[in-house]
Amino acid sequence: MNKRVVVDPITRIEGHLRIEAATDDAGKITDAYSSGTMVRGIETILKGRDPRDAWAFAQRICGVCTLVHGIASVRAVEDALQYEIPANAQIIRNLMIAAQYVHDHVMHFYHLHALDWVDVVSALKADPKATSALAQSISAWPKSSPGYFAETQKTLRNFVEGGQLGIFANGYWGHPEYRLPPEANLMAVAHYLEALSWQRDVVKLHAIFGGKNPHPNFLVGGAPSPISVGSGASAATALNIDGLNKVKDVITKMQAFVDQVYLPDTLAIAGFYKDWFARGEGLGNFLTYGDFPLKGHGGKESWMIPAGVILNRDLSTIHPIDLNAPGEIEEFVAHSWYDYSGGKEQGLHPYDGETNLHFTGPQPPYEQLDVANAYSWLKSPRWKGQAMEVGPLARVLMLYASGHEPTKQLAGMALGKLGLPLTAMFSTLGRTAARTLESKIVVDQMGTWYDELVANIRAGDLSVHNEALWDPSSWPGKAKGVGFMEAPRGALAHWIVIEDEKIANYQAVVPSTWNAGPRDEKGQTGAYEAALMDRHTLHDPKQPLEILRTIHSFDPCIACAVHVTDKDGEEMVQVKVR
Template sequence: MNERIVVDPITRIEGHLRIEAETGSDGSITGAYSSGTMVRGIELILKGRDPREAWAFAQRICGVCTLVHGIASVRAVENALDYKIPPNAQLIRNLMIAAQYVHDHVMHFYHLHALDWVDVVSALKADPAATSQLAQSISSWPKSSPGYFADTQKKLKNFVESGQLGIFANGFWGNPGFKLPPEANLMAVAHYLEALAWQREVVKLHTIFGGKNPHPNFLVGGAPSPISVDSTASSGVSATAVNMTGLGQVKTVIDSMKTFVEQVYLPDTLAIASFYKDWFARGEGVGNFLTFGDFPEKGMDDPSSWLIPSGAILGRDLNTIHPVDLNDPEQIQEFVSHSWYDYSAGKDRGLHPYEGETNLDYTGPKPPYEQLDVEQSYSWLKSPRWKGNVMEVGPLARVLMLYAKGHEPTKELAGMALSKLDLPLEAMFSTMGRTAARTLESKIIVDQMSTWYDNLIANIRGGDLAVHNEDKWEPSSWPKEARGVGFMEAPRGALAHWVVIKDGKIDNYQAVVPSTWNAGPRDAQGQPGPYEAALMDRHTLYDPKQPLEIQRTIHSFDPCIACAVHVVDPDGEELMKIQVR
């Protein structure tokens, strides 16, 4: 008899995602269902507003990837109005997006995902001297002395003995699925704590170029802060101008990111992965991968200059890259067959985002519930499809696309990692492959940041200080009706905003986000989404009351459901508690 396991919320910090899994008598997962548990409605707020201010609202879709919706929004308006931006603005945006990538990936690994592999309490049994030897054998990171790890162990011991594990609470400590020796666990805990301090420095890049973090400022037509060649803030240009002192700080931040990725994040990933090689053989599911492309060197209208290319991979076939057209209504569609939304033309019809609807008038069964009614609607997420295919988006899709396109740094880095782990390329199609791809991508992007920074400095030294194009700022210069799509590769995957502008105001606005692609429910054909399919790919639960295996695979996608569903709780009430049944 099948048993239904409920994990709600599945995310360690960022909630709103419920996973239900059906298991057979041997504990194997035979069915899985992903449900976004809070309603989304940001598009309704944007209707009727000035498109130049849309980014400020859209950016609040999420506070984790703090800038991606702002970027997608300004690009959507710029695309609709054929609005070009100066080279400096493009470089600044690239640097800001790249900083978000590295920050987000490191924070996800250590604070949202590593504890699926690291037994924190086991670290109390570690020998600090042996931990030091382990750390120094895999990296030249300076914080690797026996005394340093002894101090970390003492801090952890105080947490445990006080009965207040705090950030380390609610783990399945002692589960036999954990395989790291105590010394590796202690090393990982130390780096967990170091990453908390490191990330505070990284976000300074956003404050220098965007004024603040989270949610830095943006501007349709370019970047919000002028550039001053004066070394002080009092350049006469603006109190918010980016001067040479600020640009020097940007260089320091980039160097800090690069050092941490190379000496801590990458070695830790390879070390942990070496103990979990069996997880390179489960958790793929779909086998289809989608990228929209990003990091243009010359502009969004010149795909040849993008670091990350656009394309679709079907059935693991890296030899055939299918072109992607986000304006084609036959390519991109969203379905609500199993979502708590209705479409005016019926629930089983797919809509392109230009014609998309955010219709909250669904009258069927909705929460509260004991178990999802998976035969009907069971999620506040929609189900996006590319030419009818379920597609995975995210770091694995991007690394595979770069590899397939012959990007030499990617091929070299992936080859190094797979060689150290003694694994074939096919191992990347997996839960651990997804986690490894996120780390490899961080190295690829942080290396490129130095090039973008050098190009920006070269432009400034050559006398080019322009960061904004005023040509189409006034609505009087706009066509009576326009539509456009702004896309990017957010840390969690392909993201796009579609906007329809009429008489200078937003007539329709639709955001299709990475977590919708990955976490969406079944469609009209019954095809499971990537989360659901991945859980049905060779998973067996050791203990249904400690669904560690479910956490590992779902967390490998880096779920952030705020992008796909939005919470409104005016009374400040607790909305959910973790439940495992």
């Protein structure tokens, strides 16, 4: 007899996500349903506005991968109006996106996902000397002395004995599926705390290039900060030698942490959970839009991460993708709380997309989703009618399949140390490992981009913005374009339609819509749902650690920045912090 396990909300994510899983008497998941339980309305807010201002609104769709919607938005306008942006601006954007990747992946591993594998309370039983020996055996990271781990253990003990675990509260500590020895748990807890401090330095790169973090500034046609060859107070508002030196320092710190902490920790932890390289795959279909243009406006062939589709695990064939072609990218709402003017059964290309709310079913709180009808505020994106997984695993597989040598070498090293075949990547832990490998690939590339930027400046090229089409009177009466990128969580694209200098339609198809969306009109599951139905058995339905492991491996980011207004657009409430 099937039983329904409800996890609501899924914690340690951004936004609101509900998972329901049907299990048999042995606890095996036989069916799964993913429900986004909040509305994203910024697309509707953008209609009628100046396209050059769209990024500032669209960027607020998410506050975690804080710059990606801004990048997608400016690229959409540039594509619609055929802006060519200067090489320096392209490099600056690459560096900002790359920094977001590494920052986001490290934060996900330690603060959102590691606690699915690390038993924090078990660390109290660790021997600091043995922990030091373990840490030094896998890395040259300087913070690895017995005294350092003893102090970390003391801090943790104060939390526990005080009855306030704080940031480590609400875990399933003691669950039999935790397998790390106490020393590995203590090492991971220490690095969890270090990562909190590390990120303070990393975000400086966005502040230097974009003025602030979160939500750095952008500009249609280039980068917002002019370049100055001076220094000091006279060039304080421009990118100068002082700022460039700080950027180099940030990149150095990022690379050291990835090489000496993040990558070794991933391999060390994964070694205790090799069976998780054989479950949680799901779809077997992977999609990327491509990112990191290597020159000018460029075509897809000039992007470091290539675009394409991999079907049924077949890495020998990369299928091309066209974001403008009717019938390729479509969104369906058969099981979503939306409606289309032509009926719920049709799919719409984003240029023709609609965001019409149509909530039906039981009002929350509810015991179970009405899965036979609508059960999510997320739509169901499809490529040529097929469900796709997007994200770091899709990108690493695409790089591997396209013959990217650094990816092949790195994947070979990691899988070799774990004694696993390439097919192990199609899994829950494969998804997690891909995020780590990608961080190494990207952070190594950052030094090259930095050197190119400095070389351009030394050669006298200070251009960061193209003003050729800044005058709207030169625009066509109607234009449309798509701005795409690879956000940390996967393929992201914004489609814009411009008429008479204003936004006529705007649609964003975000990574977690691809992965977390509900079934479509054919009953095809989304990536979350399919992954949970791939060899999962719950040890204890009241402590569904297995569900969290696989869902967190996607790094869910459902939506944020929901603004509450009345029908006239006025604020309904203000919250003041005293």
